[in-house]
Amino acid sequence: MMTEEKENIENIYVVGIRLRSLKVYYFSTTDPNLKVGDVVIVKTVQGVEAGKVVIPPFVPSENFEPPSPLKPILRKATEEDLQKIKEYREKEKEILQFAQEKAKILGLPMKMLACEINFDYSKITIHFASEERVDFRELVKELAGQYKTRIELHQVGVRDEVRYLGGIGICGREVCCHLYLQDFESISVKMAKEQGLALNPLKISGICGRLMCCLSYEYKTYQEIKASLPPKGTVVETKQGKGIVVDHHVPLNKLVVEFDEERRELISLDEVEKIYKKEDKEGEKDKVLEKILKMLEEEED
Template sequence: MSMNGMLPVLVGVRFSKVGKIYHFDATLVPDVEIGDSVVVETARGLQIGTVAQIFPTPEEIPEGLKRVERKATPQDLLIRQEWQAKEAEVVSVCKARARELGLSGVKIVAAEYSFDGTKLAILFSTETDERVDLKSLRQDMQRQYAPAQVELRQIGPRDVAKLLGGMGACGLESRCCSQFLCEFSSISIRMAKEQGISLTPSEITGMCGRLRCCLIYEFQQYAEARARLPKRNKRVVTPDGEGKVVDVVPLKGAVIVELSDGVRREYPGEKISLVGEPLPATPVVETEVEEESEPEEPEEESQEIGWEEMLLGEKPEAEPSSQKTQSGQQQSSPVSNRRSGKFRRKPKRKPKQ
């Protein structure tokens, strides 16, 4: 029970059609329902969102949680539509000014006003990872759209694809990120290998230029199926004799074995056994991508789309390199040189006659 005697109410609010859900304290608006538009307090001022979840009465509201101010009135929705109508003009003006400044590698994607129009966010992306100086562009936009506070925010290629929408590489009329993906998962090349997908770039790359998000959809099922079967090049015992596994068919739960006479046959997993050891009774699936020895797809850095929080990919720190001399050759320790025989013994002197 809250301090004023009202029961605490916790709701999840979404700020875009396919966006992340944020939790807010709705104790002041206890009659809120799913689908209602509400005015909430955020780090960027008051915003309008849609209630997507209502949680059962919690024992207490987490400390520091923002609150729902009120239900959005028709006038509030009209004000937001008026500001949204000006966003296309902002994008057009910003693109023209970027061309005048010679910012050829900068792509202006979208613009978003806050609910009351006091803040304006201009979203852009770059073709390279190099930092671009946009101080002049921001100052020009600030003078153009004062008194609103203008902010330039860089987003990643996946965020750009989600904002722009369009047909997916698989042929769907709308991309997965624009339909139902609220967050981007970590995708690696191992997921394609585990499912036997061709590693041709056009087969595993999406319209954003990164690995397709759908590679993770069935990865867990393939991993569990492969865990029950022996790997390639393992020696197994079949009803027709001993042989070597040359291929795995995880969806059928079978393997293709090459027998001693060179004939290849397909056997179910329960009818074969490893030479010298039985197959595991329960599958042990390694879902940690970091344990794979093969190089992974580096994660792109992405920031917020409008008011949406995106995960920031962290690049692993480089391992310290070995010490080198000024000539560029690696130094070696005297102990290792002595063991390798690089130090030669001095020849013994002949005794004087």
């Protein structure tokens, strides 16, 4: 009996499934042959849904801890399932248009963005944007009467609006939130400063009008590399003489060293022969820097 249970456990694989929300959820399966791109039918807290395999089946390690308890995949989508999904996608367009027209008739300031029909038709979810709070109870009644199922309206913010509609970013590519981002991170101007980017709102804002999500991609790397380099204001000694660190060139892992007012050089850390540490006490001048500046003044005289 114990042997059978052990064999059953060993035959369980974990697979990553992306649902309509773009989020990836883990499910269990006994089929090791599922491939990335395969469509599967799963049961979630929202009902029965169709999803796509994005992480192929793997045997979980002892340390593997999924965010939520694993549920089994119901089945790999059949030809009938795929046809049903195709029909639902067409119906979703019809529902979205109907909802928009009804909202206009009811005088509701709503912009319909996306519609999702559960695979088992237990629920229809409509995502919309609005600059104000909307009382959509009457609209829900109209939609429920028309489509004979549970209706859920979900108001989203400006970043989600772009996520559902898509668009081209200033980089010339499809916006990340529409392609693959699962969640929105908190983005701050500090991230742009840390990476030495010009603080021009037009250059660091996405088409949603908020700071670009990609500002967070290399932020931690910049922090780590800068932490390994002498900070700005540090006096360093090189073969070219003594100078002051005025900036960091993180992609090259180098220092921008100023030797005089007209000459700045890119210096790698292994070219630095000696580092004079700054005094970090607030209000006190850097004595070493003061000494170097005095020496430079004397040389000019």
